[in-house]
Amino acid sequence: MLEVKGLTKRFGANVAVDAVSLSVDRPCMIGVIGRSGAGKSTLLRMMNRLTEASGGEILFDGRDVLSLTGREKRGWQSDCAMIFQQFNLVPRMDVVSNVLHGTLGRRSTLATMFSLYPEEDIHTAIDILDRLGIAQHAAKRAEALSGGQQQRVAIARALMQDPKVILADEPIASLDPMNAQTVMEALRRIHDEDGRMVIANLHTLDTARRYCDRILGMRDGRIVFDGTPEQLTTGVARDIYGAGTDFSEAATSTEIRDTAPVAAVERRLAKVTV
Amino acid sequence: MLEVKGLTKRFGANVAVDAVSLSVDRPCMIGVIGRSGAGKSTLLRMMNRLTEASGGEILFDGRDVLSLTGREKRGWQSDCAMIFQQFNLVPRMDVVSNVLHGTLGRRSTLATMFSLYPEEDIHTAIDILDRLGIAQHAAKRAEALSGGQQQRVAIARALMQDPKVILADEPIASLDPMNAQTVMEALRRIHDEDGRMVIANLHTLDTARRYCDRILGMRDGRIVFDGTPEQLTTGVARDIYGAGTDFSEAATSTEIRDTAPVAAVERRLAKVTV
């Protein structure tokens, strides 16, 4: 259903995404990993048409995504929801209004100008919030919520779009481990229950392994790994991250802890076991 | 030489320092420990006259400290230097000027306004900085220095006052272990070499034990322990901190580490060694 061919993005001399090709034939949950600057965000942004591609094509159910313009482009955008690391909500508006922004692509400009949303949309929005466990915050301002709650509002907005694909750009990077788990579980459930395709940029291997069906590894704008979580061994990870043999997964773990004392204790551990 | 009698401070209904009495007959290095809110800071601030006492008296070499006003009060303040947890330097001014502020009690406002410091004061300032090992930073702005360096500037300012007593309110609480050690050693050396009295609030037992001649334990505004480092057993410490038997010194150690993962690794360690 999704076919990416030779997708390229150049920023000046810098090639951010370098002839990426990819084929997905059924809705699955895909994790994209790679170190900072590998081109993960750019890839997702091109899919959503937030960034214009320099070359290549994206086909979705046969539709040529990159050539759409105007109304059709916006139609595609509403089919392909995007979730951001920083949530990108309107902080001064209430939660439900933020969720309802997911319908902007479908509703007339004039009605939305004055926030005149149909009542059934409001009901749907509250249902979605309920599904994500945050219905009780419906009337609060988005800025009054915790990071994890805000990200779930962003997911609710995405769901409100009733999209075929959900793109998530490091959805848990600014969250604490607790919230990160809630959000990843919400995404997974959406995939499992609604059968929507989810593509998530992740910067931690363990998250990718735990929640995704398929993992793409990017490096310098190219896909250097494409396989199942089981295939993602430490050796492969070293290749993706371009790390030497001193690479430790712990360094990219979502768990918050100071590595120094742990390392120290681990050294003691090593000494003991030797 | 220092005699504190029934010193009390009330904030509204709350008694922060409760009839503290204390007698010191020769310059020594005293550590004050106690948990947060025990009244340690308030005690020191009253000695320096930054906070007015509600009752009691402080005699220093026979002088009634609490009854001093105006010029005499400032004279006492310059005899009794204070070092703060947050250094309390003027961040946008250079290091030498900050050290020279130690002479303010002796100089007229007008002279200090136009930076009319006598040459020998400037030389003294440099010598003191040199002694503390930071003379090479003399011309930098205070804010450009690391925490440990800033605290040494604060100590230099205190020394510049040529005080009889140095009060230090948690001088190492915002420092990393490395810097903490440097600062404590500097304080100890000042005590050893110049024979000045040093009273330091400390929130870690090991530091107190290591550097002080005499330790006071405070709890709820009262002194509940007064003895040598050797007398400060874990049982006594539990009393001071009002902790149960699960009290572990590690929890208050200066070493920065997250106890949770360390504990986890330690458990592994335990398993292995068993």
Place this chain on the structure above:
Amino acid sequence: QEITEFRLGILGGENAQDRVASNQCFAEKIAEALGVEVKIFTPADYNGVMQGLLGGTIDAAWMGASGYAGTYLADPEAVEPVLVKQNLDGSIGYYSIGIARKDSGVTSLDDMEGKVFGFGDPNSTSGYLIPSIEISNGGYSMQPGEYFGDVVFTGGHEQTIVAVGNGDVDAGVTWADGLGAWEDGYNSGALRKAVDAGLVDMNDMVQIWQSNIIPEGPFVIRKALPQDVKDSVTELTGNLWEEDPDCAYGVAAGEAKDFIPVEHDTYASIVAARQAVSN
């Protein structure tokens, strides 16, 4: 051509409220005659009325001769003079009077060399136009720094008198009818008002100069108005002293004999004078 309202502009040496008050009866009469609403405007200075007449936002006004000349020079088709105030003695003129403080030692223009001379409003006839011409014709250059140490505008007749009284300027010019006694500040004019208000004591003042007679300013009407409107306002105003002397007193800001017809020619010399002081 119909008008929907009639706008009367008023200026002079009274505060804005009093000006409105003194002309209220006049406005009511016009409203009755024309059958439209009459609004009174009291701009801050001569220029405000001139701009209003030029822009067509004010329909009629009592003006100073110089103000009329300025309006005429800017646009000859803007307004026409219709009436002028006739004094009790039958004249239609008044004088520009130069004054100084007695204790300053200044008794005539000859003593003014290097000193500060004060005019009123730049659009005033007696407070600027005529004295600036006649005094420089008398051999005292009006270029600041040439004969006088400085030449300044105080802003208006009242301010000139106060400025002289305060010593801010060494001498200044203002207007008076030239009748009556000096110690009263003459019978009418800015000086008299200042004396009545207790602003100056004429014992402390001396007169150092007097102009030739200056024609009273005209009552002007905008030319573009319909003829019948112009006619009825003119007629009504012309009969004011006969029909309602109390009201006329307010409109004329003091005693007068009558309002009599006047034509542009009366002001030809003033227009010429004004053109001459334009640089």
Place this chain on the structure above:
Amino acid sequence: MAHFADTPLAETRAAYLALVRQRRLYGGLMLAIFLLLLAAGFGIANDRNAGGFLPGLPHIFDFPADVVAEAWQKRANLPGHLRDALPALIETINIAALATLSGAAGAIVLSLLSTAGLAPWPRLIPLFRRMMDLMRAVPELVIALVLIFVLGGGPVPAAIAIGFHTVGALGKLFSEVNENADTKPLEGLASAGATWSQRMMLGLLPQVAPNWFSYALLRFEINIRASAILGFVGAGGIGYELRNAISFGQGRFDEAAAVFILLFLTIVLFDQLSSVLRHRLTHGARKETRP
């Protein structure tokens, strides 16, 4: 997960819908009232004005056109007029500078006296605050006119009037800056026996000076305009020149144009200068804190 929350959900829903309705009502009402006020206000203003808005609109350029035409015709005089008006311009700038300097000095004192934590007499803080409010409320025009009556025309009444107002305006801003200042350095100095003035000079001033300076610059710019305006009612400076030239009208429009140009250029110059300086001050300062 929604199975146990049926009633709460219905409640949430109803509550939110009620909220939306209320908000629409209030929002709509507020908008309507605002628009009504605006329209009614415009209607009244239009009615009480000598000329109407619509009839006047086509003539909006009549006056400027007259001025430009005459100035162009006598363009040879312009340089001379510019030179003649220069002393008046300098006077205007001096009025603004003196007012800003003395106003800022007063503002510093008042703001220190009225900032909690810095004030030497904390109990008098409300008094000094009210004082600043009052100084801000009295329009410069009023003070200037009264002073002109007493002191005679000229730059001094204007400088005093503007300076008086500046104390109130800057005092408020300064005390906001002071409130955000870090008190730790002050306490550090106090512990060394520093007097109040030493603490302020050495502990506070270095922290707040850039912000104070930036606000004072902004005020300076505002004060230049204010002093030009006051000149118009008799307080000397360029406003006085402008008034005389412009009100004589036809025949002296070249002079008026010269003064216009000078005034406009000055205002733009100081506007730009102050915004560049302020930008550099605040951003430069920020850079320095993190070397």
Place this chain on the structure above:
Amino acid sequence: MTLASAGMPAPDMHAAARRLIARKRVVAIALPLLLLAYLVYVFFAFDIPGLAQRARWDNARILVSDSYSYKTHVERNNRTGAFTVAVEGERKGTYDDTNLPGWVALGDGRADVTLDDGGRIEIDGDTVRYDVPGFGLIEARQTQAEGVTTNLDAGTLPDWISYSDTRLMVTTPEARLTLTRARTEVFVYAFGWELFFFTLDSPYHGESLRNILFGPQIDPARGNIAGAWQDFWGNSIWRHGDTAWALFETVLMAFLGTFGAAVVALPLAFLAARNFAPLIAIRLAARRLFDFLRGVDGLIWTILLSRAFGPGPMTGALAILFTDTGSFGKLFSEALENVDGRQIEGLASTGARPVQRYRFGVIPQLVPVLLSQVLYFLESNTRSATIIGAITGGGIGLLLTQAMITQKDWEEVSYYIILIVLLVMAMDSLSGWLRRKLIRGD
């Protein structure tokens, strides 16, 4: 002991530190010196030494005393012999013979004035006698032939008596007496703002509030409250109705100017903001337009617009609108440049149209900034409107300047000043209140 610190030897460090402090000293001394030099220059440029001499403190005294007192004129026209007694000498404040104030008695050809301090003034035909307590009797007489003659010795006059053979003036704290050939005048000062509520011709003059509210009907034609209100509001000396209108006009100018400018500037600001401008050329043009509108200044706009719109509040409002459009344009476009792009991007990713993106991604961010600036300007424009009104001919500013220029109605000047200060303070509180309400609440 010295920690053997690597680096320069101690003497060098000493010298370096000395230089550092010396540099600071130079700056610390030079700045105040420069300032002082400038102040000295201004001191002489503004001729402050001369100012002290020119200052007229008696003017200040008049202003202050007039602001809380009023004077009643008792005047004899020496040509006709007729007497008038009038408050402030106004025709509208003239007493008729039946309701004279108690301290003055008019007889045939004479008037007797009793002053509060025990002094007495008699106007007896062409003669006037003033018995000043503690000084003695001043007697003076005027004739058309000889002018003014008096019993005083012209050589030893105190400074409160001014005498020439045409005019005598005696000024005491209680009264002022002037005698010329034309007129004999006595001004009697009293505390308060006389006729503030009702003029002499109103039947309610002299009635207590109680009587008006609860007493019997005073004017048979009108109900007490309605009638009193009518006479108060239409008071022909104080003109409260007109004054209220003038105050309203001032607020109106500020309100229309400020909000009009905000409405005009908002869309234009998008054109001038770096992140929204469609073309650099348009952005630069918009910026220059703002600079121009602001640079020309409200004062000049007032003059330029007076030809097209004539005097009145709308001209003033337009002048404020023009200037503030420039100020708001600049401020709003800066606020726009600081908006958080993430919110907009979030909306863009859902397929929102540009207008919707502005509406939900930009406006909510902008509203607090915008509102607080607009409200701040509203308050400061109330002050500007006072000045602009004084030039354009509208509002309380005009009344104030005109009253000051006439230099006699100081009680009215005080009245206007009080009203203006109250108005500005009220607007200040209002805008502060709205700011808190709208921005924090919402």
